[in-house]
Structures are given as C-alpha cells and as structure tokens.
Amino acid sequence: MTSAGLTNVTDVSVLDGVISWKDSSSKNNNTNQVKSQNVIFVLDRSQASSGDKAGYIISALVEDSEKSPEERFQLLLLATDSVPDELLQKFRIGGLPVYLKPVEGKQDVDVIVSTKSGVGLSQQFWQTVLQPLWSSVDELSSEVNVLITQDEHSVRNFAQSLGSSTSKSRTVVLLSGDGGVVDLINGGSHDAPHQQLLLAVLPLGTGNALFSSLHKPLWIAEDGKIEDISSLVLGLRTLFNGVSANLPLFHASFPPGSRIVKFKPATKEQETSSDDSAATALHLAKEEIQVSHLYGAVVASYGFHSSLIYESDTPEYRVHGDKRFGMVAQELLRESHAYNAQVDIRHPSSSEWETIPGNEHTYVLITPLSNMERTFTISPASKPLDGKLRLVQFGNIGGERTMDAMMKAYDGGKHVGLKWDDGHEVRYEEVDELRVTILEEDERWHKVCIDGTIVDIPKGGQLSVRKEEESGFQILVDTRVLPKTS
C-alpha cells in the first residue's frame, strides 16, 4: 500500500469478467483478482483536475455480509500505468463530476450519513468506502458539508435550513434508504424553491425502493435474469458518473386530526403511563405529529402494506433488516383483516371518478416505481422516471391468496392479472388520483403509508393522492435509464 490507501499494481488483465493484477510491493508473485462487476470506476489520472499524475486508479468494492460491520466493506484502490481497453470503455472517468464540486456562492455539496437507516451501516460505509474513494479522485473539499444524523429530526432540520443559502444549486448525497429522501423532500419549502436540488442516493436503507427502481435496468439482464451486482456498487458508479433527471413526486393530503405516528423506545415514565398495550409490551412509546400533507416519491398505501410497514418499524424488528417485513407479514396474514374503506380513482385524461366496488380491501397501493425492494416488483410496467402513478388493489381475498399474490410479486411481478373464481382479482392500472375514505372503527386499521411514513387518519377521513407535476427536485441517475426521447 502507498499513501491514501492506494496499492501500486502491474499486469492488469480481464478475462471472463474477472480482473487480475500483481501487487508491485508484495514479495511473492501472486496474482490477485476481483470481479469486474465490483468495479466502481477507472480514474484516468492524466485527465484529473490536478493533471500532474499519469496512469489510472481502478476502484472496486467487495462486500461480505457475513462479516462484522467493521470488516464488511473492502475498498480496492489500484494504481497502475495501463488498463485494458475493455475496462476503460466501461468505467473510465476523468475526475470528479461538476455536481460534486462546491463552488462558493454557486454550488453547495452535502453528504448526509443517516446513521439509523437499514441495519446501521451508513457511517461505516462513509468512513471506509466513500470518503477514501472520493479522496482518491480529488481532495475532499472542506467545503463539502458532512451531516451525521443524531436523531430522527436531523434530515428534516437540515432541509429546513436550506433556505438560508444563496447558492443557485445544491447536491445532496444521501447515505440512507427511502426515509432519508422523504425527510428531505418534505422538510423544505415547495413554494418557489430558490435552489436547484440534486439528490444522489447510496442505498443504505432496508427497502431502498426509489434507488432499486431507478437502477432496475442495470441489474435486470435482457432475458429477465437478475444480475448479482451490488446495489452499493451501482450507487457509487452513478454518484461519480451520473446525470440529473426530474424526480417524479406525488402529493398526499390528509384531513384535520391526522398524525404521523412512529414507535420510539419508551422512557420509564412513558411505559407506566401508556394506555397502548402493544407499545407497553414492546417497551415502546408512540410519537405523534400533526400533518396535513406530504410529498412522496415512492408509495402511498392503505391496508396490508401500510400495516406491514407500521408494525415492523420497531427497534426490535429493525435489527432484522429486510427480514422484518416477512416476520410481521406472517402475523398480519394470519389475522387477514378486511380493511373497511371506500376507494375512488381517477384515470389519466379523465375528469370522472370511479368507485372500486365493495368496501372491503386488503391492498390499496399507488406508486410511481416498479419495485418496493430489489426483489419485490409491485408494478412491473413502471419504468424509471416515466412519471406515471399505478394502482395495485385487491379486495378481501383472505390470508392464503394474499400470500400467494405477494409471492408472485417477489417472482418478478406475476401478481398482475391474477383472477379468482369468486370474482376477486388484482386490479392494476394507471391512475392520476386516488382517494381512500377510511370507515374502520379500530384505530389499528387507520394507518396509511407515504414512503414509509405512517399517518393515522381519523375515522371517516380521506387520504387524497395526486401527481405533482412540478417536483422541483432532481435525482442523479445512470444515463442508460433516461427516458428515450423520440
């Protein structure tokens, strides 16, 4: 190793997707290897801003989920004089992209490290991967503002503080899941935002629906097979070589009396005074904040999906990563509750509202995305950035058939088109607006989900969701996912 974590290497070659090299400083003459799907970029140092160095740096990330958080990520930074053309064509960058360079009075750059996202690896990833990687391309400017979240309000407070900057544009690199994005888009002002905001997401959450859907064409091969390529590698490639695109959003509004609810670890006093038996049993307290509307980029739902998100978001379940959804799903499927609500939809280019027949629903969900998790394809027709909202709905079909529909969603979205002999079916269609009027007595079934945030709506109240034409946010994507302009 040399300074800055660089390893000088020679004899770099590629064969069948495997890169081999020799370590110049090593006494033995062993060949080392890494898969080319682990490569983040190949930096052409002669093009980099300092311009005084020749040669290349090949960067790659190797992850081992079996290892402890401290040893989980291994970043390779290989300095070499020559690189095979095949690698240069695919991965070459000439330096730090302009959107990552702070320019006083013109452009701000922030990194938000959301410490409680996913299973809590963001900080480790920042320290052992992103920071050294960034510094290998260009000195990490002291003007890059790094925010390590301290509590659940950190991202929203940051978003609120943005109004005081005089710069025209800002890039925010988010080491988080969908919650970090939703906190950011809801924290600031949507009325004439004065700064062009570009979001770059490194998927360190649990579901990472936004990231997974925007990168789907890069991990699904032409034949539909899923490529075993790391989401974090894809995220880093996009971060250092991406383009900005308009982020499609929707607007969800709630009636007076609606509250954002979430479980928090309870203090002793809260435990003894709580009248919520479920919360007390789990040593949790409910935090509640009044809310009238939220913007979303991921999902709005009522029924099985929102209950699943709500009831699995406890500190106890969170430690299980994405397995928490399966654990709580079992319980909900056993109960197989029929959610009592009226659901109305408005299709694109129609001014008429249609009421979905029947007042018992298991699943009501609309989304601009294809995937809620990388392997859970809820809306197979959705393409990255297409700006369309799609509805997935089914009535009270019972736990077994709900389970079947969910398993088919895990099988590439095969739940779409499902029909049963008793007339039930999975509805799947494009909509511009949705209204859900909640008719339930029991508060447990009053929860709607907006991008993972849970809102408790009073009985008889209505959730309204519509497309937001002017989002005001840009998102960093790979050029290959940009919609084709004909």
Ligand SMILES: Nc1ncnc2c1ncn2[C@@H]1O[C@H](COP(=O)(O)OP(=O)(O)OP(=O)(O)O)[C@@H](O)[C@H]1O
């Ligand atoms: N130090 C902290 N203490 C308490 N809450 C935090 C802290 N840091 C971040 N948070 C909150 O934790 C939430 C993490 O949500 P996020 O969506 O990023 O992860 P996730 O829920 O695991 O992933 P996904 O939404 O993709 O399934 C955010 O709402 C964030 O505000």
